[in-house]
Amino acid sequence: MLSAAAFEAALRAIGAERYHNLHPFHRRLHGGQLTKGQVQAWALNRYYYQRCIPLKDAALIARAEDPALRREWRSRLVDHDGETEGDGGIVRWLKLAEGLGLDRDYVASTRGILPGTRFAVEAYVHFVAERSLLEAVASSLTELFSPAIIQERVAGMLAGYPFVTRQTLAYFDKRLTQAPRDSNFALAYVIEHARNRDEQELVLEALRFKCGVLWAQLDALYYAYVEPGYIPPGAFRPEGS
Numbered sequence: 503m504l505s506a507a508a509f510e511a512a513l514r515a516i517g518a519e520r521y522h523n524l525h526p527f528h529r530r531l532h533g534g535q536l537t538k539g540q541v542q543a544w545a546l547n548r549y550y551y552q553r554c555i556p557l558k559d560a561a562l563i564a565r566a567e568d569p570a571l572r573r574e575w576r577s578r579l580v581d582h583d584g585e586t587e588g589d590g591g592i593v594r595w596l597k598l599a600e601g602l603g604l605d606r607d608y609v610a611s612t613r614g615i616l617p618g619t620r621f622a623v624e625a626y627v628h629f630v631a632e633r634s635l636l637e638a639v640a641s642s643l644t645e646l647f648s649p650a651i652i653q654e655r656v657a658g659m660l661a662g663y664p665f666v667t668r669q670t671l672a673y674f675d676k677r678l679t680q681a682p683r684d685s686n687f688a689l690a691y692v693i694e695h696a697r698n699r700d701e702q703e704l705v706l707e708a709l710r711f712k713c714g715v716l717w718a719q720l721d722a723l724y725y726a727y728v729e730p731g732y733i734p735p736g737a738f739r740p741e742g743s
């Protein structure tokens with residue numbers, strides 16, 4: 503069995519090798535190299551991820567028998583759904599999409615998303631609902647790596663696109679405190695609850711799976727909106743394309 507330190511190092515190595523900051527779509531997004539239509543396509547598709555996160559968190563809570571785990575995890579539902587209407591991450595993401603010039607109702611309808619986005623995000627929700635609780639918790643560990651990408655994204659997008667303002671990107675301000683809180687809890691949880699080498703391997707595999715969920719969403723965007731640019735029937739078409 504790996505020591506706690508070696509186990510944590512193995513988890514971090516997966517992020518260093520596979521996290522979606524490395525994807526060419528993100529390299530372009532953060533480097534100011536995309537058109538407004540391509541940035542809109544990113545925001546519109548990612549809305550589906552945001553919308554489904556609370557479904558997977560609710561699925562996890564439904565399976566957790568430990569009140570302490572449920573109590574800790576429910577803050578994630580509040581972060582995304584808000585305490586009242588008009589509050590929370592989902593609404594903040596819709597504001598981001600609107601700030602980029604998209605119609606809020608069209609985004610919320612998810613009619614324009616890519617099939618690849620739908621399948622990748624649904625695979626995540628199913629994974630959390632169907633695998634062991636340990637794997638479900640482990641699959642959230644990509645958030646260990648998100649503060650760095652968020653800082654890079656916000657700075658890169660503000661510098662790279664005249665149509666992006668700090669207010670438009672307000673969604674990410676809260677994530678900079680929420681993500682470390684959540685991922686530190688999840689990391690301590692998997693270190694404590696993976697009781698043997700096989701369970702540690704399940705945790706590592708869950709994190710690799712989740713990196714694939716994030717990567718596949720960007721593959722779909724790249725293929726449809728960058729190269730070769732085959733937009734599937736029914737999916738969002740940027741103006742002038």
Ligand SMILES: O=C(O)c1cc(C(=O)O)c2c(n1)C(=O)C(=O)c1cc(C(=O)O)[nH]c1-2
Pocket residue numbers: 555591641642643644645648651652677716
């Ligand atoms: O901006 C990003 O790159 C990024 C990445 C991730 C992630 O690593 O899964 C999440 C988020 N953002 C995010 O905003 C978010 O609410 C979130 C929840 C989760 C999760 O798996 O429970 N990941 C992420």
